[in-house]
Amino acid sequence: MVFGIYAWPLRLLAFSGIFALLFSALTMASPNTTTTPRIVDLAAQISTLVAQFQEHLSAHNLSSPSFAEEGPDTFPPEISHLKDALLDATAEMHELLLDPLSLLFKFAAISNLVSIDAISRYKIPDMIPPGSQISFDEISQKTGLQKGPVRRLLQHAMSMRILTEPEPEMVAHTRISKFMTIPSINSWVNFESRETWPATTRIVDAIQKWPNSQEANETGFILANNNKSVQDIVTTSPERAMRFASGMQAIDYVPGYAIENVSTVYDWASLGNVRIVNVAGSRGQAAIELAKNFGNIRLLVQDSANMIQGAESGVPEELKGRVEFMAHGLFEPQTIKAPVYFFRMAFRSLGDKYAVQVLKAQIPVLESGVKILLQDVCMPEPDTIPLWRERISRSVDLALECFSNGRERYLDEWKYLLAAADKRFVLHRVYVPKDSLLGILEIHWDVTCSGEA
Numbered sequence: 068m069v070f071g072i073y074a075w076p077l078r079l080l081a082f083s084g085i086f087a088l089l090f091s092a093l094t095m096a097s098p099n100t101t102t103t104p105r106i107v108d109l110a111a112q113i114s115t116l117v118a119q120f121q122e123h124l125s126a127h128n129l130s131s132p133s134f135a136e137e138g139p140d141t142f143p144p145e146i147s148h149l150k151d152a153l154l155d156a157t158a159e160m161h162e163l164l165l166d167p168l169s170l171l172f173k174f175a176a177i178s179n180l181v182s183i184d185a186i187s188r189y190k191i192p193d194m195i196p197p198g199s200q201i202s203f204d205e206i207s208q209k210t211g212l213q214k215g216p217v218r219r220l221l222q223h224a225m226s227m228r229i230l231t232e233p234e235p236e237m238v239a240h241t242r243i244s245k246f247m248t249i250p251s252i253n254s255w256v257n258f259e260s261r262e263t264w265p266a267t268t269r270i271v272d273a274i275q276k277w278p279n280s281q282e283a284n285e286t287g288f289i290l291a292n293n294n295k296s297v298q299d300i301v302t303t304s305p306e307r308a309m310r311f312a313s314g315m316q317a318i319d320y321v322p323g324y325a326i327e328n329v330s331t332v333y334d335w336a337s338l339g340n341v342r343i344v345n346v347a348g349s350r351g352q353a354a355i356e357l358a359k360n361f362g363n364i365r366l367l368v369q370d371s372a373n374m375i376q377g378a379e380s381g382v383p384e385e386l387k388g389r390v391e392f393m394a395h396g397l398f399e400p401q402t403i404k405a406p407v408y409f410f411r412m413a414f415r416s417l418g419d420k421y422a423v424q425v426l427k428a429q430i431p432v433l434e435s436g437v438k439i440l441l442q443d444v445c446m447p448e449p450d451t452i453p454l455w456r457e458r459i460s461r462s463v464d465l466a467l468e469c470f471s472n473g474r475e476r477y478l479d480e481w482k483y484l485l486a487a488a489d490k491r492f493v494l495h496r497v498y499v500p501k502d503s504l505l506g507i508l509e510i511h512w513d514v515t516c517s518g519e520a
């Protein structure tokens with residue numbers, strides 16, 4: 068039931084005004100059934116939703132969706148529920164009309180990344196001046212490729228609305244290709260094409276070779292990289308390490324994942340005047356953001372010695388002394404006592420066995436009432452969020468598998484992890500922000516709960 072959360076408003080709308088007339092006419096016209104055919108139901112929903120969506124845009128003098136270079140990339144959050152319902156209804160309509168082979172082809176279209184990889188690697192979007200166009204011949208000269216292969220790759224990309232051919236032989240931007248001129252987006256596309264893609268193609272081989280493995284060296288990535296793990300690659304290949312690092316910067320464009328969101332996803336002010344240990348806090352990006360916004364918080368960022376080397380210099384002058392760094396292995400016993408421990412996206416790259424080890428490693432310093440905050444994804448149960456979002460989160464889940472046998476976790480799986488580590492880790496609350504899956508699990512160390520020492 069994809070439309071679960073919107074089912075009532077849609078039904079009410081569908082039966083109002085002109086749609087009620089249309090519905091009753093169509094229902095009566097069908098001799099064998101009294102139920103409205105699904106495509107008719109969807110068409111009515113789409114029509115109503117589009118009217119509401121456009122009404123809001125017009126009322127706020129905002130542009131309507133368009134593939135044009137200057138078309139809008141995002142829409143106001145107050146109409147995200149309309150956009151969600153529209154995306155799901157239009158996708159369902161589209162997929163209902165496909166025959167099975169065409170539907171399989173749509174989802175198995177492995178060739179899509181070929182042209183995306185090519186235009187990113189050759190930085191073709193950067194060759195097109197904004198608001199202008201460039202010929203296939205010029206692109207051929209700039210890339211050193213013959214015009215035939217250039218045209219073939221670009222026309223494939225155009226079929227996905229990346230670039231357009233406004234007149235024969237000329238190439239111009241769509242808003243998608245324009246978006247690809249953002250350096251971190253280009254880096255992310257490069258990362259997806261050259262790291263994620265080859266590793267993903269070996270996921271099932273890895274599953275067959277190492278069934279049920281939780282080991283970071285028994286993955287699709289290992290099989291695609293001559294037995295080298297992500298860690299081996301980033302420590303020996305500066306070029307690929309840079310690709311991993313810069314690809315990650317694109318995460319700021321994922322709704323809810325930008326570092327700025329860390330301040331709004333939890334009531335940090337309620338913690339009062341505290342010191343927070345930010346375990347696996349990288350180079351302090353989240354800690355700096357929190358220190359900027361909450362004047363009474365002090366943060367100690369722990370990460371590997373390599374990661375934190377020189378990170379102090381990135382702390383703004385006014386925050387110095389409130390954001391500090393310490394080399395500390397993730398699996399090593401915690402040595403710093405604090406009232407709050409904060410882990411941001413630290414568990415998703417770990418199999419359960421290792422995630423439990425990390426939790427257990429904190430126990431030596433925990434005292435009654437200590438809070439452990441995990442900012443991570445709590446996977447929605449099937450059919451509880453719009454399908455278009457669910458599809459993305461399930462793809463990310465598989466990517467986590469291909470790199471390190473990590474995974475996204477459902478609420479009961481988080482509970483299982485906590486219980487497996489120690490019964491005194493008690494889940495208190497889960498905060499899930501609107502339009503994002505990256506929430507906060509608030510866990511309390513509760514000595515009244517029986518557990519092993």
Ligand SMILES: C[S@@+](CC[C@H](N)C(=O)[O-])C[C@H]1O[C@@H](n2cnc3c(N)ncnc32)[C@H](O)[C@@H]1O
Nearest residue numbers: 347348349370371374395396397398411412413
């Ligand atoms: C997915 S990143 C998350 C980084 C940061 N919390 C954020 O939200 O951007 C995982 C972090 O765990 C750190 N890490 C992984 N294994 C580690 C280990 N064995 N010891 C210390 N840090 C480790 C990495 O260096 C990296 O900074």
